[in-house]
Amino acid sequence: MGRLDCVITQNVDGLHQRAGSQQVIEIHGNAGRIKCAGCHASYLTREILDDLIRQELPACRRCGGVLKPDVVLFGETIPTEALNHALKKIRSADLLLAVGTSLEVYPAASFPETAKKSGAKVISINAERTDWDDSYDHRVYGNAAEILPRIVQAVKLSV
Numbered sequence: 001m002g003r004l005d006c007v008i009t010q011n012v013d014g015l016h017q018r019a020g021s022q023q024v025i026e027i028h029g030n031a032g033r034i035k036c037a038g039c040h041a042s043y044l045t046r047e048i049l050d051d052l053i054r055q056e057l058p059a060c061r062r063c064g065g066v067l068k069p070d071v072v073l074f075g076e077t078i079p080t081e082a083l084n085h086a087l088k089k090i091r092s093a094d095l096l097l098a099v100g101t102s103l104e105v106y107p108a109a110s111f112p113e114t115a116k117k118s119g120a121k122v123i124s125i126n127a128e129r130t131d132w133d134d135s136y137d138h139r140v141y142g143n144a145a146e147i148l149p150r151i152v153q154a155v156k157l158s159v
Contacts, residue, residue: 001155005093008086010101010108012071025086027078027108029071034058038065045069083107091118099125100144103132112136 006023007016012031016024034043041062048067051058058067072078090096096115103109112122112135124136125144133139140147 001152003155006089008089008108008111010105012069025082025089027072027082027086029069029079029082031069031071033070034067035070036060036063036065036067039063042070043067078107086111087114090115090120093118093120096120096122097125098122098136099148101126102130 004021006025007021008025008027009016010028012026012028014030014032032045034045034048035041039060039062041060043061048058059065060067090111091114093115096112098112101108103112109132112124112132115122116135116137121137122135123138123140124130124133125140125142125147127143128141
């Protein structure tokens with residue numbers, strides 16, 4: 001319907017892309033990719049699966065460096081490019097849907113506040129209450145898989 005600009009996610013499973021979302025900002029990376037710690041070359045996990053099976057520690061085909069899943073591991077920083085892209089989208093949004101998150105992990109926990117300071121409305125869709133509920137403009141409690149299709153249907157009827 002042309003209403004959703006992007007999805008910003010902490011998930012690393014590629015679910016949003018498989019569900020059909022076109023513009024996905026993965027602030028914690030994607031487990032479907034492998035990245036070189038040296039030259040930052042990127043591979044699809046399935047491309048190096050044979051190497052993973054044969055070797056204990058597969059090497060980058062470009063520089064010979066160590067490969068690791070393209071996800072943010074404990075103690076690592078979120079990639080600056082992904083974070084800046086997410087913040088740019090949030091600051092220009094007129095509505096932010098915070099779906100299925102307790103917002104306990106930063107910097108994502110700051111996204112609703114950033115959106116509100118930029119003039120956006122913020123709606124929380126969660127199965128249960130969170131510590132942040134009082135800061136939202138609207139709250140909807142329930143299963144997101146049931147609620148989101150109802151919202152889409154209501155938007156279709158209002159257009």
